[in-house]
Amino acid sequence: MAHQRSKRLLAGVAVLALPLALAACGGDSGGGDDQATSGATTFTIWDYENDDSAMGQAWAKAIEIFETEHPDVKVVTEDQTFEQIQKNAKIFLTGDDVPDIMEYNKGNATAGQLASQGLITSLTDVATERGWDTTLPASIQTTAKYDEQGLMGSGDWYGVPNYGxxxxxxxxxxxxxxxxxxxxxxxxxxxxxxxxxxxxxxxxxxxxxxxxxxxxxxxxxxxxxxxxxxxxxxxxxxxxxxxxxxxxxxxxxxxxxxxxxxxxxxxxxxxxxxxxxxxxxxxxxxxxxxxxxxxxxxxxxxxxxxxxxxxxxxxxxxxSSGNLWVVPENAKAKDLAYDFIDITLRPEVQEVLGQAGGLPVAGDSSTITDEKTRELTENFENILGDDGLAxxxxxxxxxxxxxxxxxxxxxxxxxxxxxxxxxxxxxxxxxxxxxxxxx
CATH class of the missing domain: 3.40.190.10 (Periplasmic binding protein-like II)
Known part of the structure; x- marks a missing residue:
């Protein structure tokens, strides 16, 4: 079925009560729990990629596959801007009206802060169960992990990148x-x-x-x-x-x-x-x-x-890796979020990224038909092969x-x-x- 795409403006979320942020800090970080994940009929995605970009095309392919495998679930994608999410994430994620999965920037000052404040879900157990910890090269995994202080490079998985x-x-x-x-x-x-x-x-x-x-x-x-x-x-x-x-x-x-x-x-x-x-x-x-x-x-x-x-x-x-898929701690359909992340790492989605010059992290440059795009991807693969991302x-x-x-x-x-x-x-x-x- 066709999914719904809408535009949500977050500029007004700053009026929410700031003390709400404290309520999130003690949240469950297990990532593999079943609470509020089974039986969901709606799956909400927030991203800030242009539909025509390599990432936008790949996400569309991932949604197509997701809908085929989850025919009873309605997919709702809401366009944000990088600035909206960057400015307001710490406030809107304390509420109940949160997406099930969200694109977010990597690093100490961004994903690390959300992780340290208990606003996004630990994905460590899921990463092991689903094999993400072996699919992604070591230097790509660095941007996915944050310690208790929110410092990048060690600790739990809090996001999953799928392009570079x-x-x-x-x-x-x-x-x-x-x-x-x-x-x-x-x-x-x-x-x-x-x-x-x-x-x-x-x-x-x-x-x-x-x-x-x-x-x-x-x-x-x-x-x-x-x-x-x-x-x-x-x-x-x-x-x-x-x-x-x-x-x-x-x-x-x-x-x-x-x-x-x-x-x-x-x-x-x-x-x-x-x-x-x-x-x-x-x-x-x-x-x-x-x-x-x-x-x-x-x-x-x-x-x-x-x-x-x-x-x-x-x-x-x-x-580095590209932006991360993160799962809000208050998300209502976490199991669907894990399924979606898994789909974005599949060869057919990674190939869409590669053909459009999006630098897949689990793709195969030999399938890319355009010579310049293949050269770009081969350069990236050479860096990954040498653990060369700095x-x-x-x-x-x-x-x-x-x-x-x-x-x-x-x-x-x-x-x-x-x-x-x-x-x-x-x-x-x-x-x-x-x-x-x-x-």
Missing amino acids: EFVGVYYNQDAFDQLGIAVPTTFEEFEASLKAFKDAGITPLATAGAEYPMGQLWYELVLHYGDRQLVDDYQLFANDVDFQGDAFTQATNKLDEWIKAGYIASDSAALTAEDMGVSFIGGTYPMMVSGSWWFGRLVEEVPFTWGQFLFPGNDLHPG YYPDWPVPGFYDVIVSELQSLINQSKSPTEVLDGLSTAYFEGKTDLTEG
Whole structure:
């Protein structure tokens, strides 16, 4: 049967009584109980994906399968926006009018907070029963687990991702061919290509200092000089991080060197991610270091021959799972939610993701017919195979995104030295870490 899709506005939920949040903290976190799950005739899904996106298409396939297997259940999907759910989740999840399953962002400041406050259901037992703990690669599982403090990477499962994302290098093949520059496969060749373009009067790297791209370029360099232990220390607080240590110092010095050499435009401190993308699409810059989320747009808009490669010389790359499916603690049909999650990991749904460039986490790139989409997915599979996802530089503590943007803008403008930038990052990082772990 056709499912119902509607739009619910959550802007007014803030008028709910805030003390309700306290009532959720002692909730059952078993995840496998039968209370309020059997005999449900309605199953409600909240998500914020566009229907035409890879995820939207995959969810539609999952719903189709779900309806076939649960003919007596009415599926209701309610469109939200990322901002609505991000702002209001902690309030609306304390009530009884909650979805049975919900798309939510991963990380300490998002899913971790809901988990620590008892607002979403522990899925650990279900993950074992259904085999999700063996289906999903280790670095994907990291974003699904949160401890009692809501810190990512250990503890119980509180969400399940079924697609991924990563940062790599997009390049203008025509520009490379025009100057006879080979597409780089090593870090040394990458730097040589930067110099060759600059020597020809072309600024090689499209980036943006006013938003996330510059921070991700910096983090690529940190990962180039670092290792998995550094990622665990930085992202998961396994050990203290030394921002004046080798990896952070070498990376920040190298970025400073590239800025001084003119590999990055002097006005990029004020540019947004959209500015960066438009300039690459327009052919102004021959390379852009950014995420797989640009892929679909580049396919549609780029007028030249282009390609993609992983950041040369790196075993680790910025990236993660996509958003999580979480099950509210007050959901009335948890068993149906578990069935739906299971369906999203099946080959036929993962294949829909793959064909549309959605980076399936349990798919097979060999089934993808489009060459560029298959290349994108193979790059992601190579990262997963090497346990190479290293998450994003702003993830460790709330508010760190703005600090990274500001400090790297200062580096672009040459108003701060690399040492001063690292001091600024270190101060904010450790203050945020203290708030999370001791607050």
